[in-house]
Amino acid sequence: MAFHNVAELTPIGEGTAVQLCRIPTELRLQLHAFAHDSGLKTGGMEIRFHMITDRVTLFLEVVNAAQLTSGHTVAQVYHGIFQETSPRILGTHVTEIVIERPSELALMKQIADKEGLAFAPDLVRVILPYESQIAFVRVEGETEPPRADSFPDKRLLVYGSSISNGASAVRPTGSYAMRTAAGMGMDLLNVSFAGGAMVDRVMADYLAALSNWDTAFIELGINMIWDVQKGRPGSPDEFRERVDYFISRIADAHPDQWIFCTDMFTFKGDVSQGEDRLAFRSAVADKVKQMNKPKLVYIPGTDLLTSASLLTSDLIHPSEEGLMEISNRLVDIIQSYWSGK
Template identity: 30%
Template sequence: MVHDKINFHNVEELEQLPGMAGFVLQRYPKKVRDRLGEGYDERGRYVSSMSTGCEMRFVTTSGRVRITLSAPMDEGDIVVYNGDFFHSMHRLQSGRLHTLQLERNEQFAEVTGESLRTGRFSPDVWRIFVSRSYVAGAGFQVVFHHLETFGHPVRPPVSEELPAIRWLAYGSSITHGSGATVNHNSYIQQAARRLGFDVLNKGLGGSCFCEKETADFFTDHQGWDVATLELGVNMRGIFTTEQFAERAHYLVRSMTAAHPGKPVFLITLFPNSSDRLVAGNHILTRANLEFADVLRRLHRELQLPNLHLIEGHDLLPDFSALAADLIHPSDYGHILIGENLAKRMSAFLSR
């Protein structure tokens, strides 16, 4: 989405709220957000409004820029990049306007252009990335107010300055980045960097429920080239195995039918405490096993050339790579998953 000559990446809507200046960066359209969890658990309506994973991208000849942002609820971090080069990190406190004054490092003018153009992005692209909530640990909401380039022209990046492949990632809070101390350590960002992909992160912490509205949104979405679906962990204890199978089948069948040439990767549940409970035959332990089997059967039944199955336990073979809650990966765990996922996706895509 382009607004004020800025590319708002991973943003489906710029929402103006009554009595609030600026535009809220929304990863899901309102018609989808307002239907999530209908009749059973509506936390997805809140989580889907979190801006973590959104970016504001632009190119300007100005050596200095000012961008004004705010965080209406929880405070959180903004990470700034020049292309793939880390520039700075800034904390937005809730309820306050923050103007970030950013300067292009003079070292960029002293090295060869070939050295700077080795990443996914052109170094000319300013990337203002919404990272993580300082309070809740994963998502927080960000409002854009103004960009100042001091009389210099500004434009959105062109295709040659961006990664060629866009990756839609749907899943739980693990996909959205929970457990990582900064979002660029999350497994999605780690894998994307290794693969050279751009990311559309549609993770929904605690509310990845495979609703029909979500499935239809992804099916109609034309902005992705490859997708990963990390399914099941949030649906344990809320849905039966049969209900999970019905929803997963609709999601996968819809996406693969509408985009037959695009690779879709199913990721089974990552290791978590329910795999190793002292209590033994626990409902969540059974769900871990049964939900993973649902995805395996779905993969076998469809037998589609562009539908691939990846085992979550293969991506995270080290149980100590979890955080202390024994469900979210730590930074090390996210990086380990990202490395392994990039290798497996690359192997499938190179066939």
């Protein structure tokens, strides 16, 4: 098997179960306290394999089940880009996910060959939910790891807040990051943090050192514009200082790769006309302009999410329609730069 978007497997309990971690524990514990928790959440993670036996059963456990507001969460099973008809419910106990070889696999392969699909139909993809921390317990049945030609050879790296990690998406594949990667025929590497995208220096160092991505999208600001721990607005000066290091560190380490930076998507501050939003947005725009690199691009967040009516009721997170607008616009913008338009 391959654990996609997983940097570390951490043993838990006395059995064979391992918790899936998107970033190394040593790094996670150096970040903002919110990232200590959200760095373990599985948004953007997948369990991938080819089936040898006609049936494979995965046993998964939701580690943070007590935190789930509905008492359960939802995973999805795909065969390449072909979605199974029903989502898989993960509850408060160890859950079995039974996967059977599709009866129409031969026709699915014909479609994939004809349309040049990014994922091979015989690649099973168990796509894990945003809000959960999940442990892999065991597997029954025979599997083998993905072939090199079973998935895209290009990766989209996404860093940002809960919005980038998948919050408010009804299903794991509904996040704007997943939709954007799919729209460009790329694989997704998501290192976003609910409440914890604090533009940390150590995170910039980590992303700069990564060599397994081709294009990056960086969302900055929404977790810093309001200091939750102190219950007051964040400091525009501190944000500007952090942005200066963060963007410089990554862009200087990857001068030949496209890096797209945005600030806050449309949110309630744009309705109330809060002044800090302008200072936070100018910090990102000014830094990108100052660096003057041909493949470093600033995209205003309001160009990606154009209306406050596309927000959920908290007026921060985009709705399903809002997530779709972000991804559609982002795909168009990135592809226009790629094509030189």
